[in-house]
Amino acid sequence: MTLAPYSVDESLRLIAQRGGLGAVPGVLLAGVHAGIKPRKRDLALIAFEQPQACASVITTNDEKAAPVLLSRAHLEACVPMRALACNSGCANACTGDAGMADAAVTAGRVARLLDVRPSQVIVASTGVIGVPLPMEVLLEGLDRAAQQLEGGGKAANDAAEAIMTTDRVPKLSAYTFYHEERRYAIGGIAKGSGMIAPNMATMLAFIASDFPLDRGALQAALSESVDESFNMISVDGDMSTNDAVYAFAPDGGNAAPHVVREALRRVCLDLAQAMVADGEGATKKLEMRVTGAIDGAQARSIARAVVNSNLVKTALYGEDPNWGRIISSAGSARAGLVPGSWSLSLNGRAWVTAGAAEALSEEHARRELELANIYIELQLGLGSASATAWGCDLSRDYVRINASYRT
Numbered sequence: 001m002t003l004a005p006y007s008v009d010e011s012l013r014l015i016a017q018r019g020g021l022g023a024v025p026g027v028l029l030a031g032v033h034a035g036i037k038p039r040k041r042d043l044a045l046i047a048f049e050q051p052q053a054c055a056s057v058i059t060t061n062d063e064k065a066a067p068v069l070l071s072r073a074h075l076e077a078c079v080p081m082r083a084l085a086c087n088s089g090c091a092n093a094c095t096g097d098a099g100m101a102d103a104a105v106t107a108g109r110v111a112r113l114l115d116v117r118p119s120q121v122i123v124a125s126t127g128v129i130g131v132p133l134p135m136e137v138l139l140e141g142l143d144r145a146a147q148q149l150e151g152g153g154k155a156a157n158d159a160a161e162a163i164m165t166t167d168r169v170p171k172l173s174a175y176t177f178y179h180e181e182r183r184y185a186i187g188g189i190a191k192g193s194g195m196i197a198p199n200m201a202t203m204l205a206f207i208a209s210d211f212p213l214d215r216g217a218l219q220a221a222l223s224e225s226v227d228e229s230f231n232m233i234s235v236d237g238d239m240s241t242n243d244a245v246y247a248f249a250p251d252g253g254n255a256a257p258h259v260v261r262e263a264l265r266r267v268c269l270d271l272a273q274a275m276v277a278d279g280e281g282a283t284k285k286l287e288m289r290v291t292g293a294i295d296g297a298q299a300r301s302i303a304r305a306v307v308n309s310n311l312v313k314t315a316l317y318g319e320d321p322n323w324g325r326i327i328s329s330a331g332s333a334r335a336g337l338v339p340g341s342w343s344l345s346l347n348g349r350a351w352v353t354a355g356a357a358e359a360l361s362e363e364h365a366r367r368e369l370e371l372a373n374i375y376i377e378l379q380l381g382l383g384s385a386s387a388t389a390w391g392c393d394l395s396r397d398y399v400r401i402n403a404s405y406r407t
Helices: 066-076 096-114 135-147 153-162 215-228 258-277 296-307 310-317 323-332 362-369 396-403
Strands: 014-017 027-032 043-058 081-090 121-128 171-179 182-191 204-209 244-250 285-293 343-346 349-353 373-379 385-392
Touching: 014 258, 027 135, 027 153, 043 066, 043 135, 043 153, 043 204, 043 215, 066 096, 066 121, 066 244, 081 096, 081 135, 081 153, 081 204, 081 244, 096 121, 096 135, 121 204, 121 244, 153 171, 153 182, 171 258, 182 258, 204 258, 215 244, 215 258, 258 285, 258 385, 285 296, 296 323, 296 373, 296 385, 310 323, 310 385, 323 343, 323 349, 323 373, 343 362, 349 362
Parallel strands: 081 121, 204 244, 285 373
Antiparallel strands: 014 171, 027 043, 043 081, 043 244, 171 182, 182 204, 285 385, 343 349, 343 373
């Protein structure tokens, strides 16, 4: 089980907690086995005791799944949200009008069970594309999930397990913080381990706080956090049809103070980094830091290009200190890399300085690449902006998992 470690940020009085969404007062959860998958939990239900402002960031894929389209329509109605239902095992994508109808029926069933309006329900799905939802078992599962709703870490873990596909572990993160001497919490759960590219990735994340917020402030804070976290990770460079992050907070009309934005950013970073650590077949995690850039856009573009390179990923898996692949992928971003001005380091040790290779031996570099966590810094020598992206290696197991995903 992946949980945020216990830690304290004294300057912000920001404290990591266990329990993910279950650490947030007023959030009730359940995760059940409905029967969409043969044995494992496959249906999560989340309910909110108070009306919620809701913000979202959804896939930029041209082919958006039915639950993404229906939830977007519900958000455009600008009504306070009260619940979210998510199934795994079937993406309800590329299913046409029937898929839209199934998504609407799902929202309607949740609304009836919780005595709210269908437009107050977000729906999400993940799994195989092009397959209709098995509605009979899904609806029966929703009935059971509604009876099991409760707060706390156990319920949050059940819900996190229910949205997993090829994930090996559930992903949860939570923090408490103080504002004007009152204690609040923020937490989230997520799924994602394959079809992950640094552009809103292939993933689902559901985040909530008990700090009242204006919807516009919540949207701005979520978009900012997603840009620094979920949009900066890569497992295999692919993008799916169902990607979405939904964030909820009591509809209170407040702006987002710094501590709230920082707490949201940390939850997003925890969940994003848990995804690359759990990448399909991954054996190593890469943190790619680009410094000395002209501006943030240049730094982000180059960092993303490196973590998204299949040649860099396979070199990591083979523990091959082929730094030429890193520079080649950085240059492929066409973001203004200047020959002779950049320097490269591996786990804090100079690899290349001002374009000239250092005397870092092949054997030493190979030993560094044997570590599970690899840190690479590319200093561009052009300015003071920086950015960080995260990725993982690409192993033989990635091919094995995805060669038979449907069978």
